[in-house]
Amino acid sequence: MTTEAWWASPSLWRKSAIWITGGSFVMLIFLTFDTMSYIQAGGKQVPGYSIINQRVDYQFDEAKNRYVPVIGPEEPLFGKKLTEAEAAALVSKGKLNTQAKNCMECHTLLGNGAYYAPDLTKAWLDPSWGSKEVREQQMVEFLMNPQDRLHNGIGRRMPNLGITEEEARATVAFLKWMSAINTLGFPHNFKAIDQSDAPASAAAPAQP
Amino acid sequence: MTALGVFDSANLNGGQKLAMKYFAVSLALFGAQVLFGVLAGLQYLFPDFLYGVIDFSVNRTLHVNALVVWLLYGFIGGTYWMLEDEADHKVVGLGLGNLIFWVLTLAVVVVVLVYLLVQVGPAEMKSIWLINEGREYIEAPRWADIGIVVAVLVFFFNVVATFAKGRYTGIGGVLVMDLLALAGLYLAGMFYTPNVSVDQFWWWWVIHLWVEATWEVLVGCIMAYMLIVTLGVRRRIVETWLYIEVALMFGSGILGLGHHYFWIGTPQYWLTIGGFFSALEPVPLVAMVVHAVFDSGVHRLKNSNHPALAWTIAQAAGNFFGAGVWGFMHTLPQINLYTHGTQWSASHGHLAFFGAYSTAVIAFFYLAAQKSRGNVWMSGNLAGGWKWKWSMAFLWMGMIGMTMALLIAGYEQSQIERAIEGSSWVGYFTAQAHPWFVQAMKWRQISGYLFSLGYVLLVWDLFTIGKRETRPIAELHAPSAQPA
């Protein structure tokens, strides 16, 4: 065989492949550790579970030029204030319910999943629940009996998945907690349900 | 050796006999995938169809899980197929390999029946263990996960032990390392956490690092073998290309993982890292096209198996368009903010999976059909040659039709639901009810029927191709001989 150009040599490319793969993987591991400090519950972008004791809102931030979650005054879910451990147990039950019922094969959560039904990232804040006062009850009832609650004009209905009241309440807790995750502005332009207190009193925006 | 053109497993080596079993299940699951896809598509048009009986979520679960499993079966089969040739040694531990095939297949059947009949469970860990993990693509309950890991370990043992006893080629070396990574990644999906951000973080390790890294390299290996067998390309050339592809694929694909970390609670630096590296992911796919086209040109398309070569070239093109072009179109965060979680993703998902992976497995089916009939002639003027051509034409027309329809639906959603309406409940249904969306769903369905027709032809063809042929395999000008 004639002499071969150095750049066509298999051993050069084998070595490159090994080094590039190794290097990328090391970078990924490093970034994974760093990312965990943002996404663990109570981390820089994902709230602790007891956030469900407070008002969660989603508003446009002029300085950042995107929508951000805004944590408001105390507003316990179902009117009952929970400890961090109780809240964690409740949210966990709700999350488990979303897996056991396979919500992700119709809906998206944080934008991932299926496209047959609306995104659930900010479901807690959706204006369709009517008003802040009736929302919790509406959500629980909807989850338990979605089949006779048509929310659209195209005849698509969520099926009855046998969700119990306990499971429904836990699921609402999970959804409330999820709506407080800082998703860097996704979904953009989402207009949250009006959560202001009595007439004329302005919401109290405060950064998390 | 039996008569030419007659199916006889005596024509196959041990690994190839086992491969045939994997291919058979793979082909059947492909059919299941198409069936449940058609049912799910119909529910978009007629929401009451099968409502409360087999709901959309059930159809879709079966659709995507059948997809993942038939491709994995195809890959495992493809690996067993080439193993003895590559290693120049009989498969070590073939009996165990056979046993685990039956165990795995039984597990798949049970999982499918549970999806269909039990469907959902209470909000307790036992549902995750026994029914469904509720995480798209990797729904398989935990007991099945463990079974899968065991099965893959046995498969891995077969591969490593055979190479070790025989010889390690360049392809063999890459294959072993890649399988190790592929199996290891699956473990990242096997735990429960209440934290949805952490959940999705690791979920993408499995999904993305499979389809955009380890699976790509795996098909790189089996396609390299395919080029040697069908075209007679020199091993040294093929292997050098393989190393280049590995370098480019892992170099872009590993950190390209970041394009799924834009909006799930993960830090902002992923916008830059994910956008940058994933934008480079099409580069190796271009290299693969150049490679396939160049080799085919050098060898003037003179080859021993027309359908297998046609699907090999289709693989290069499909991978480039489906993953490279369609992936690139929505991979930058500035665009993804609006396209994320719309039919855009489905458009890309269909073309990429079909273009990159289904094509590769189908190419192997044809290789298997040829050899099992005693290396019968499968080149020009093949008797009944219309079947593979029409099946290929229908499959592609169907796939391109679906992809375009979903792309239009995705555009419409990203503008109306996402940009204008801000992804609220009402915004979602406003977009779903829009005539552009509804029309797109109709066209997707029609294309789905074309695709199904192509599938039926494919099955018919695979069972009959070469049957009445009396000519032996075409001679290749460059013998595929050994030098490693």
Ligand code: HEM
């Ligand atoms: C053969 C290789 C590939 C396959 C099989 C594939 C498949 C998929 C699938 C099925 C999804 C949807 C996941 C879900 O259900 O949420 C997806 C998402 C995505 N893919 Fe790929 N992909 C491949 C390669 C690529 C490449 C090379 C790029 C970029 C250049 C890319 C960019 C993306 C992006 C940005 C998303 C996220 C979509 C969203 O935000 O909803 N993909 N891919």
Ligand code: HEM
């Ligand atoms: C008759 C043909 C087919 C039909 C009618 C069909 C229909 C569907 C439907 C209705 C969905 C659910 C999308 C949603 O959530 O809105 C889906 C998802 C999916 N299908 Fe198919 N499909 C077909 C063939 C295929 C083929 C051949 C492949 C790949 C080789 C494929 C891969 C996928 C993937 C990866 C997803 C998930 C996409 C995502 O989450 O982004 N499908 N399909």
Ligand SMILES: [Fe+2]
């Ligand atoms: Fe990806």
